[in-house]
Amino acid sequence: MSEPETITSAQAPDIEEVRKWLQQMIKSLRFGELILAVIAFVTRMRDVNTDLMKRLADMRRSRPRSETLRRVESQLALKFGEVIVPVVYEDEPDAEPLTPSISGDASPSGPSQNDKKKRPSHPGRSALPAHLERVTEVNDVPAELRQCPLCGETMKTVSHSVCEILDVRPAELIVRRRLDERVACPNDDTIVSAPKPPQLIERGKLGTTLIVESLADKYLEHQPIERQCLRWSRTGLDVAPQTLGRGVAAAIDVLSPVARAIQSMTSGPGLLATDATGIPVLDQDAPNGIRQGTMWCWTNAYWVSFIYSAQGDSDSVRRFLGDDHKRRVQCDGTNITTFLERAGGQRPGCWSHGRRRLVEAARGGDKIALAGLQQIAGLFLVERQSAIAGETAEQRLVRRKEHSAPLVEKLRVWIDQQRATAPPRTPLGEALGYLDRQWKRLVLFLTDGQIELTNNRVERELRKLVLGRRNWLFTWEDLGGERTAAILTIVATCVSYGVNPRAYLHLATKLIINRWPQAKLRDLLPDRLALAHPDLLLTDGALRSPLLGLQAAAPATPP
DSSP states (O other), X not given: OOOOXXXXXXXXXXXXXXXXXXXXXXHTTOHHHHHHHHHHHHHHHHHHHHHHHHHHHHHHOSSOOOOOHHHHHHTSOOOTTOBOOOOOOTTOTTSOOOOOOBTTOOOTTOXXXXXXXXXXXXXXXXXXXXXXXXXXXXXXXXXXXXXXXXXXXXXXXXXXXXXXXXXXXXXXOOOXXXXXXXXXXXXXXXXXXXXXXXXXXXXXXXXXXXXXXXXXXXXTSOOOHHHHHHHHHTTTOOOOHHHHHHHHHHHHHHHHHHHHXXXXXXXXXXXXXXXXXXXXXXXXXXXXXXXXXXXXXXXXXXXXXXXXXXXXXXHHHHHHHTTOOOOBEEOOSOSTTTHHHHTTOBOOOOHHHHHHHHXXXXXXXXXXHHHHHHHHHHHHXXXXXXXXXXXXXXXXXXXXXXXXXXXXXXXXXXXXXXXXXXXXXXXXXXXXXXXXXXXHHHGGGXXXXXXXXXXXXXXXXXXXXXHHHHHHOOEEHHHHHHHHHHHHHHHHHHHHTTBOHHHHHHHHHHHHHTTOOGGGGGGGSHHHHHHHSGGGBOOSSTTOOTTTTOOOOOOOOOO
């Protein structure tokens, strides 16, 4: 029995044509072909409805889906009597592999006493940072309690118990009133006035500290200029958003040489990684008043650079790299950077992108895709163990050849087996096709210990832009995109080096407006300026600076 021919257009179906075809099939008693057509129609509607319901659920989510293997497995309900495959999760490297068991066949005696984990004792309250100012407040015993209840004698102070509480002084606006002295000679008419101290905006209404604070609030805390002005209006002061916005733009222009120097360091020798995202640009000449620009993020060791481009094409990548295209640039499977391979460079792939389509297939109930995710989890476990051990690139490469290479070979065999049976248009088929097409790039991490397993770091850096983009909505023309790229470059590099970005912006702006020499611009970058001013370094927590403990000659601050 042959397959039915196409009745009408799938994009714009004609119901009248379908009705005529059905009547013709019934009159000619061709019920077999009619049944096939109805089954094909119902199957297609089921697939379309499943896809639409999935997209609708994704749009309604308040948070992005977690792609960890444990979350994906929890979405798949295992049937009774089904074997649970042992697996070690990449997000829990120290966890023991699950023991293979049969669902519903648990021991009636329950877990033994040895299996119960001992609850660790609470370490207690940690000490507050020593560098913070201590404001002493004496809490005296009230007068009615100072009399001894036994003899009536007034009791004397013996000691004080100390209790430290972390608190904050609320921000407040002040008017800095400067008195410029003028001196006159008593013998003649000579008069000399005190030179005016440098300001970010000469003869401006807003002070430098206020402008830099606003700059940090916008790009660190993602507070739009209008919202900041509304906050100040609640204190009784009206600051026009245009005035504050022009001040922030002037601050970025002053700091732009620092951003360009960081971009030059990022494009230097080393392993590059990149990714891009869109940024709305306000343009009165655009059809809807807003067009889409592109923001590229580049990383190289601790250096981070954001590059704005009106078009997200390969020319924007070439402009950043210059004439040297024989580079290693880790990125996703985009074809924008394929010219690097033609020039003799390398494009290491990203295993997070490689597993992402398997995640989507597994969420749809495909347990074959789940088996692939479990194999890829072993690669992440090897990387986690290497990071915990603090290995160098050479040591990590040895570990990869010993532990990751066998996993990769096993995964390659599994991909070839599944591609032979999985339809290419299904979610599993698309996931396997992506892995097959990117395979040569995905396995490059086995040849170089400096290459990362994923490109997740760049995506984390882009998150700074994405969070701010949801608040301030768009930039003003291409110049606004370039300014946004410049300040994000400085902020991201500060965070990467463990430097307090807000404090750095204040200090760097002050030094620049006091005529920091152009010849010593390198000493103004976060890594060197933080060594000259150790108070900029973060010493506690997850953002602990990698510069701590380094011995370097601190550059002298010019007058």
